[in-house]
Amino acid sequence: MNQDFLQTVEALSGEPILLCYHCHKCTAGCPVVKEMEYGPDRILRMVQLGEKERLLRSHDIWLCAACETCGTRCPNGIDIAKVMDALRMEALRSGVTPAEPDAAKFHRLFLFVVQTLGRSHEASLLIAYKLWTLNLLADMDSGLQLFLKGKVPVIPKTIKGRDQIRRIFVKSAEAVAREEIASVKSAPQQEAK
Amino acid sequence: MSVYTYYPGCSLESTACEYDASVRAVFKALEVELHELEEWNCCGASSAHSVNPVLALALPARNLALAQALGHDLVMPCAACFNRHKSADYELRHDPERRKELEEVVGFQYQGNIAVRPLLEVLTIGVGLDTIHKRVKRPLVGLKAVGYYGCLLVRPQEVTQFENPENPRLMNQLLETLGAEAVEWSYATECCGGGLSLTKSSVAARLVNRLVERACEAGAAAIVTSCPLCQINLEMRQSGMQKLPVFYFTELMGLAFGLTEAENWWSKHLIDPRPLLAGLKPLQQVAAL
Numbered sequence: 001m002n003q004d005f006l007q008t009v010e011a012l013s014g015e016p017i018l019l020c021y022h023c024h025k026c027t028a029g030c031p032v033v034k035e036m037e038y039g040p041d042r043i044l045r046m047v048q049l050g051e052k053e054r055l056l057r058s059h060d061i062w063l064c065a066a067c068e069t070c071g072t073r074c075p076n077g078i079d080i081a082k083v084m085d086a087l088r089m090e091a092l093r094s095g096v097t098p099a100e101p102d103a104a105k106f107h108r109l110f111l112f113v114v115q116t117l118g119r120s121h122e123a124s125l126l127i128a129y130k131l132w133t134l135n136l137l138a139d140m141d142s143g144l145q146l147f148l149k150g151k152v153p154v155i156p157k158t159i160k161g162r163d164q165i166r167r168i169f170v171k172s173a174e175a176v177a178r179e180e181i182a183s184v185k186s187a188p189q190q191e192a193k
Numbered sequence: 194m195s196v197y198t199y200y201p202g203c204s205l206e207s208t209a210c211e212y213d214a215s216v217r218a219v220f221k222a223l224e225v226e227l228h229e230l231e232e233w234n235c236c237g238a239s240s241a242h243s244v245n246p247v248l249a250l251a252l253p254a255r256n257l258a259l260a261q262a263l264g265h266d267l268v269m270p271c272a273a274c275f276n277r278h279k280s281a282d283y284e285l286r287h288d289p290e291r292r293k294e295l296e297e298v299v300g301f302q303y304q305g306n307i308a309v310r311p312l313l314e315v316l317t318i319g320v321g322l323d324t325i326h327k328r329v330k331r332p333l334v335g336l337k338a339v340g341y342y343g344c345l346l347v348r349p350q351e352v353t354q355f356e357n358p359e360n361p362r363l364m365n366q367l368l369e370t371l372g373a374e375a376v377e378w379s380y381a382t383e384c385c386g387g388g389l390s391l392t393k394s395s396v397a398a399r400l401v402n403r404l405v406e407r408a409c410e411a412g413a414a415a416i417v418t419s420c421p422l423c424q425i426n427l428e429m430r431q432s433g434m435q436k437l438p439v440f441y442f443t444e445l446m447g448l449a450f451g452l453t454e455a456e457n458w459w460s461k462h463l464i465d466p467r468p469l470l471a472g473l474k475p476l477q478q479v480a481a482l
Binding site for chain 2: 063065066067072092100108118142157161168
């Protein structure tokens with residue numbers, strides 16, 4: 001059993017995963033469970049059992065729409081969407097090829113735009129996303145319509161405090177790295193209990 | 194008189210520009226002061242919390258730092274922005290360790306003197322339905338619509354502090370106040386898949402079409418929302434025979450207030466609502482009721 005993995009996910013999410021007693025309420029209400037291989041309940045079980053490899057390579061963690069229905073209905077107060085966030089973070093950090101590479105690419109591009117401008121900019125984001133995923137033709141109709149309606153400004157808006165934004169990005173990355181080291185260090189002590 | 198600080202968010206500068214225009218017009222009509230937060234930054238949306246938990250809180254925390262200096266409650270039209278800022282405010286309020294970390298990352302001292310509030314709540318409770326009712330000049334008699342909240346405005350309730358997350362009522366109360374018929378349905382807080390709209394569009398389309406079918410079944414001719422991500426996803430991904438226009442609730446307020454600028458908002462929609470609006474009872478008939 002991979003106790004380290006359970007502890008890392010608990011530390012990253014801040015959620016008491018061992019409290020889950022598998023009542024399936026989360027799965028019954030999940031809007032995307034139809035597309036999932038495991039669903040939220042089995043994912044929690046797999047985290048409890050430390051099934052790191054299967055989880056980080058699963059499509060499910062990228063299919064979660066972060067709608068928070070599961071966490072709202074959980075009788076044990078586990079915010080399962082936060083567990084899904086933690087699993088996505090671990091997947092990105094561990095270097096496995098994400099099962100849904102487009103989603104990972106989208107998040108990276110989105111944050112790159114925000115880091116650069118301080119705000120999002122649809123036109124840059126969508127063009128970069130299409131080029132990177134080679135998904136050039138999807139949604140061309142509605143994209144063109146939105147452009148013609150003047151809803152996709154070409155010139156990005158930016159803010160003066162861009163240096164503050166860059167500082168926030170750097171310091172946030174440092175903070176998470178520190179937390180990860182702390183969670184790994186505390187893992188063997190917990191196991192010895 | 195109340196004064197609010199306004200955080201439009203990135204969508205309202207682009208794909209939801211009619212939402213922004215209608216928010217400003219409605220506040221002006223109600224004579225409530227709304228000042229845009231200067232130098233605001235993107236909240237990081239769903240990307241930040243999928244990549245880095247500290248960044249997901251630190252980006253909104255910078256906006257809280259800017260807003261707390263002004264001392265007025267921060268109004269959020271976008272459900273996703275609201276959720277991110279409310280989450281940051283929640284952590285800053287309840288978790289001293291996280292607070293210390295965020296203060297260091299952002300470089301500020303959290304005061305907790307202002308509240309992060311969703312636009313729907315500010316208008317229906319802060320300004321009040323009575324005040325809104327008095328301003329209605331052209332009741333929307335004949336408009337049958339379902340109120341749609343989506344996810345991030347209502348969940349998780351511990352953080353959002355919004356109404357009952359399974360059965361919120363504010364949108365319906367507002368629609369009735371405007372003279373429209375709020376149609377009951379069971380899908381008001383079901384997810385539309387907006388967060389997957391670009392990366393898994395087939396899943397988003399399934400969720401959208403399910404919602405639209407249920408709204409039609411309930412007898413609605415339109416969907417009314419407060420979220421820009423829901424609005425564009427719902428209008429863009431409908432593929433059924435019957436297409437339902439999706440309004441921002443502030444657009445309907447502007448229409449009911451008789452604001453002339455409301456005419457400029459309809460052409461911004463991907464599903465043109467004008468045929469539906471043309472079928473509403475004309476003002477003379479409404480006045481006679």
